[in-house]
Amino acid sequence: MKINVIGGGPAGLYFAILTKQADASHRIRIYERNGPDDTFGWGVVFSGKTLANLRAADEISHAEITKQFAAWDNVDVVHRDTKVSIRGNSFSGIARLQLLKILQRRAEQLGVEIEFRSEVHDVEALRNDCDLLLAADGVNSTVRVRYADQFQPQLDVRANRYIWYGTNQLFHGLTLTFRENDAGVFAAHSYKFNSTTSTFIVECDPETWANAGFASMSDEETRAYLGKVFANDLQGHTLLSNNSKWINFLLVKNSNWFFENVVLIGDALHTAHFSIGSGTKLAMEDAIALAESFQLSTSVSEALSRFATTRRPVIQDYQAAAFESMVWFENAREYMHLTPLELAYTLMTRSGRVSYEDLKRRDPKFAAEYANKRG
Numbered sequence: 001m002k003i004n005v006i007g008g009g010p011a012g013l014y015f016a017i018l019t020k021q022a023d024a025s026h027r028i029r030i031y032e033r034n035g036p037d038d039t040f041g042w043g044v045v046f047s048g049k050t051l052a053n054l055r056a057a058d059e060i061s062h063a064e065i066t067k068q069f070a071a072w073d074n075v076d077v078v079h080r081d082t083k084v085s086i087r088g089n090s091f092s093g094i095a096r097l098q099l100l101k102i103l104q105r106r107a108e109q110l111g112v113e114i115e116f117r118s119e120v121h122d123v124e125a126l127r128n129d130c131d132l133l134l135a136a137d138g139v140n141s142t143v144r145v146r147y148a149d150q151f152q153p154q155l156d157v158r159a160n161r162y163i164w165y166g167t168n169q170l171f172h173g174l175t176l177t178f179r180e181n182d183a184g185v186f187a188a189h190s191y192k193f194n195s196t197t198s199t200f201i202v203e204c205d206p207e208t209w210a211n212a213g214f215a216s217m218s219d220e221e222t223r224a225y226l227g228k229v230f231a232n233d234l235q236g237h238t239l240l241s242n243n244s245k246w247i248n249f250l251l252v253k254n255s256n257w258f259f260e261n262v263v264l265i266g267d268a269l270h271t272a273h274f275s276i277g278s279g280t281k282l283a284m285e286d287a288i289a290l291a292e293s294f295q296l297s298t299s300v301s302e303a304l305s306r307f308a309t310t311r312r313p314v315i316q317d318y319q320a321a322a323f324e325s326m327v328w329f330e331n332a333r334e335y336m337h338l339t340p341l342e343l344a345y346t347l348m349t350r351s352g353r354v355s356y357e358d359l360k361r362r363d364p365k366f367a368a369e370y371a372n373k374r375g
């Protein structure tokens with residue numbers, strides 16, 4: 001098969017690896033507008049379960065990924081300057097750039113062609129020149145826009161703003177920190193992803209954002225302001241920018257996942273709020289599901305419908321959980337009256353997927369403390 005892939009992010013690279021690995025006769029070419037070392041953002045997180053899926057799909061890239069990552073089992077909630085730790089949550093973090101480098105190397109070793117600094121404008125020309133066009137071109141997908149009539153996307157721009165920073169302050173565990181000032185409530189999602197750096201995402205509601213006056217602040221002023229808000233947490237470390245900008249979260253869904261020889265995967269197909277840390281996981285697991293569908297099918301159309309049928313319920317489930325989590329953060333100010341322990345419990349159970357019984361299994365000490373305080 002001749003396969004054209006638009007987008008060399010985790011979804012496009014991983015699909016190319018798995019498909020080429022299954023059958024070396026496929027000719028796969030990835031078009032990526034960035035260079036091999038350009039990237040946005042800092043670290044990404046994977047759960048223990050995702051790593052097991054990656055291992056089953058391709059042991060070689062799994063071994064490289066797990067060599068580089070920082071692992072932890074605690075979620076820490078900081079509220080009113082008090083930290084509550086909940087253990088028993090297996091996660092690991094890796095720099096996005098590191099992950100992309102590993103996947104690029106593996107793809108090239110297998111014979112996948114990657115055209116860096118190659119932005120695709122004429123999607124139709126690429127589609128006419130292949131058996132399969134994979135749209136792995138991220139949240140603002142050009143392919144989704146070009147074929148909007150076929151995919152029928154539903155795009156929902158959410159009200160909260162967030163900005164993705166790094167810092168050399170190391171947060172050992174997924175740390176959710178809440179700080180209040182005259183402007184309103186700020187939440188930080190942070191975790192260490194290598195021995196020197198943590199991701200530090202700050203999120204706030206539109207009132208807080210307007211009151212703080214971010215609209216007229218430069219990048220440096222914004223970092224200085226947020227550095228003050230989170231001074232106790234950053235302990236003298238600064239926030240590091242990587243062309244970081246305030247963004248509104250875009251919730252993406254599509255009525256149709258494919259048509260003829262074109263299919264969407266990863267963020268182009270669906271997004272899940274970053275508070276459940278699963279964008280990269282879902283992108284790579286989409287790639288696994290699509291590659292498997294091809295192995296079980298005898299034609300492109302059969303493979304694409306198999307992919308949509310088997311994968312859709314999984315994505316719907318994740319998007320439902322991520323939606324609850326996103327709404328929780330959009331309404332964070334309503335929870336600020338809770339004690340740190342109550343807030344931690346509410347946070348852990350916010351997506352509706354973790355119950356008191358689950359917490360009892362994961363961290364009996366935390367569950368008992370919560371039960372005692374509740375009387």
Ligand SMILES: Cc1cc2nc3c(=O)[nH]c(=O)nc-3n(C[C@H](O)[C@H](O)[C@H](O)COP(=O)(O)OP(=O)(O)OC[C@H]3O[C@@H](n4cnc5c(N)ncnc54)[C@H](O)[C@@H]3O)c2cc1C
Binds near residue numbers: 268278
């Ligand atoms: C603040 C924030 C925090 C996040 N935290 C996490 C986290 O902790 N854990 C996690 O798993 N995920 C996280 N994510 C999500 C994660 O970054 C994405 O979900 C994931 O990268 C999706 O992979 P993808 O391959 O679908 O798309 P992308 O990684 O966006 O890749 C798409 C690629 O396509 C290229 N491209 C786009 N258009 C074109 C074109 N026309 N021609 C050529 N190339 C093109 C882009 O340059 C890009 O390289 C976070 C996201 C944000 C915004």
